[in-house]
Amino acid sequence: MSRVVVAKRVDRGDADLTEISDLARAAGYEVVGELTQTREEDAAFHFGEGKVGELASLVAREDAAAVVFDNRLGPYQTYNIAQKLPDDAEVIDRFTLILEIFGQRANTRKAQLQVELAELRYELPRAEAKASLAKRDERPGFMGLGEYDESREQDIKAQISRIKNELDAIADKEETRREQRRESGFDLVALAGYTNAGKSTLMQRLAADLEVGQNDDLHPDLDPTAESQDKLFTTLGTTTRRAETGKRDVLLTDTVGFVSDLPHWLVESFKSTLDSVYRADLVLLVVDASEPIEEMREKLVTSHDTLYERNEAPIVTVFNKVDKVAAEELEEKRAALSALAPNPVAVSGLTGENVEELAARVEDELPAWKHERLLLPMADDTMSLVSWLYDHAHVETEEYEGEQVHVEFEARPAIVEKARAKAADLSAPADSA
Numbered sequence: 070m071s072r073v074v075v076a077k078r079v080d081r082g083d084a085d086l087t088e089i090s091d092l093a094r095a096a097g098y099e100v101v102g103e104l105t106q107t108r109e110e111d112a113a114f115h116f117g118e119g120k121v122g123e124l125a126s127l128v129a130r131e132d133a134a135a136v137v138f139d140n141r142l143g144p145y146q147t148y149n150i151a152q153k154l155p156d157d158a159e160v161i162d163r164f165t166l167i168l169e170i171f172g173q174r175a176n177t178r179k180a181q182l183q184v185e186l187a188e189l190r191y192e193l194p195r196a197e198a199k200a201s202l203a204k205r206d207e208r209p210g211f212m213g214l215g216e217y218d219e220s221r222e223q224d225i226k227a228q229i230s231r232i233k234n235e236l237d238a239i240a241d242k243e244e245t246r247r248e249q250r251r252e253s254g255f256d257l258v259a260l261a262g263y264t265n266a267g268k269s270t271l272m273q274r275l276a277a278d279l280e281v282g283q284n285d286d287l288h289p290d291l292d293p294t295a296e297s298q299d300k301l302f303t304t305l306g307t308t309t310r311r312a313e314t315g316k317r318d319v320l321l322t323d324t325v326g327f328v329s330d331l332p333h334w335l336v337e338s339f340k341s342t343l344d345s346v347y348r349a350d351l352v353l354l355v356v357d358a359s360e361p362i363e364e365m366r367e368k369l370v371t372s373h374d375t376l377y378e379r380n381e382a383p384i385v386t387v388f389n390k391v392d393k394v395a396a397e398e399l400e401e402k403r404a405a406l407s408a409l410a411p412n413p414v415a416v417s418g419l420t421g422e423n424v425e426e427l428a429a430r431v432e433d434e435l436p437a438w439k440h441e442r443l444l445l446p447m448a449d450d451t452m453s454l455v456s457w458l459y460d461h462a463h464v465e466t467e468e469y470e471g472e473q474v475h476v477e478f479e480a481r482p483a484i485v486e487k488a489r490a491k492a493a494d495l496s497a498p499a500d501s502a
Contacts, residue, residue, distance in 0.1 A: 073161075074102035074128055077139035078116050080109060088328075089139035089163065091265075096170045101131040114153075115146045121153045128158050135159035137166055144195040164191060167328065179239050186232045189225050196222045240344060247348060254461030254484050255311075255320045256435045259346040261376060262355035263368040264326025267389040269308070271355060271418030272323045275428065276310040314428040316463040316479070317435060322349070327372050347379045351435050353427075358388035358415065362405050369409040383434050386410035387427060392417040438463070438479040443488065445474040448495045458488060 073093055077084040084105035093100050104127055106120045114121045115138070128136060135158060142150070142162040151160045161169075168188050175181040247257060260268040309322045322345045346352055354372055356365055369386070376384065388410070391399060399415060406413075414430050416423040445451050451474055458464050462480030469475075480488065 070097060070099045071134040072101045072132060073098040073135045073137050074104065074124070074131060074133045075100055075137045075139065076104045076116070076124060078106045078108065078110065081107060083107070084139075086139065089137060089166075092163075092166055092170065092328075093137050096166055096173065098135075098137070101133055102127050113146065114149050115140060115142055116150075118153075121150055124150075125153050125155065129155045133158065135161050138162045179236065182232050182236050182239075186229060186236070189229050189232070193222065193225050193229070196225060243344065244348070250320055251350075251481065252483060252487070254480060255318050256351070256481070257349045258312075258319050258321050258351045258353060258431060258435075259349035259382075260321065260323045260353050260355055261346045262326060262353075262372055262387075263357070264328050266326065266355045266357045266368075267418045268323050268326065268355045271353075271387070271389055271416065271424075272308070272310060272321055274418045274421055274424050275314075275321055276312040314431045317432060317438075319431065319435075322346075327368075327375050343375070343379075346376065347381065349382045351431060352376065352380060352382050352384045353387050353431070354384050354410075355387045355389050356410070356413075357390050358399060358402060359390045359393035362402055365402065366406060366409065369406065373409065385430055385434055386413040388413045388415040389418055391415045391422060392420045436481070439482050439485045440477075440479050441485045441488065442475065442477045443492050445476065445492055446495055447472045447474060450495055454488070454491050454495060457491070462488070 075086050075089050075093055077086055077089060084107065086103050086105065090100050090103075104120070104124050106116050108117055111117055116124070124136060127133075136150070136154065138161065140163060142160070147160050147162070151158070154160070168184065168191060171180075171184045171187065175184045250257065260272055262268055309320055312319050312321045324343065324345050354369075354376070356369060356372075358365070360368075386409075388399070388402070394402075403410075403413065403415075414423065414427045416427050418424070445454065455464075455467065455474065455476060458476060458478055458480075461484050462478040464476060464478045466475070466477040478488075
């Protein structure tokens with residue numbers, strides 16, 4: 070396990086190293102030292118030059134392999150800091166670290182493509198700077214990426230174009246699958262929220278009463294499990310499970326967690342994964358209720374910024390981990406965050422507390438169903454249609470009178486329309502006789 074020092078500069082106030090330390094550990098590093106500074110950004114070193122000297126001493130004393138900065142460093146700042154550090158000590162900024170974690174967790178073709186796309190978008194603005202340094206014969210292979218020439222920028226752009234085309238093709242297939250699921254009578258609910266908010270644990274709780282095998286016939290593509298670990302970015306791709314919240318059939322999808330201060334290019338690189346959220350029928354925005362109010366507020370703002378750009382579905386905020394919060398404290402948080410989280414549902418994915426209330430809220434917030442009553446002739450395919458209604462709708466009554474069948478049900482509007490068309494097809498031979 071590589072030893073690292075974590076560092077952060079802020080314009081004002083005190084720098085908090087909690088998240089960057091957690092991210093470093095999530096990437097597999099051992100944090101052996103910390104350094105912060107409060108001052109305006111230095112154009113050459115980001116930190117003050119004197120503080121960089123102090124950092125170099127700390128790295129040497131702790132025998133650290135790298136410095137992980139909780140800041141976005143420019144290419145020249147990266148180079149200048151590296152020049153001050155002991156030989157072979159690496160400079161890693163916040164976004165390089167996040168990409169490293171993503172790369173470690175990318176187990177599907179889509180996730181791997183998205184990581185590669187993000188890495189290329191991160192590298193693109195640095196290619197020119199690296200080429201400039203190479204021309205001046207100043208450590209041309211710095212950052213361990215080899216020599217650069219003018220063609221490198223074009224190579225990156227060509228790779229970005231190729232990956233985007235492949236991701237677009239994957240997205241088209243997934244959109245077709247989503248529509249097929251809706252046509253099968255399923256409502257699509259997405260879990261969203263900050264990383265480590267407990268989405269995967271909550272998903273397991275909501276789907277715990279169902280055997281995974283029930284998914285196999287209708288949806289062999291569904292992943293059987295969602296990971297549930299106390300680690301950042303445990304879920305990188307998407308995991309979908311079937312869950313019943315009452316009379317409706319729901320497909321619940323867990324996605325990559327949000328993280329604060331993500332640049333546009335990184336969010337854009339994971340657009341294909343986030344489409345599962347953007348194009349759901351309902352979004353459950355999960356927040357860790359055991360955290361301080363200001364931290365919850367900041368994470369709610371981050372989540373809303375990511376969601377509202379493209380999201381089309383209603384959002385229900387879920388205060389998770391209430392088993393760690395006293396009732397009085399929870400009410401205080403509800404009041405303080407009411408503007409960002411109106412009428413939240415407070416649950417514990419770990420213990421199951423109030424999960425039934427959440428399931429009922431999901432039923433209430435999903436797009437309204439239509440009520441329909443069909444009068445069907447006793448034809449060869451009538452029972453096939455009745456069976457189809459049981460699979461795709463909520464059948465309330467089924468009555469037989471002579472040569473007719475009365476079926477009363479509720480379903481998505483698209484399912485009602487399809488049922489009417491099927492019923493019309495049943496009646497057609499008798500009408501034409």
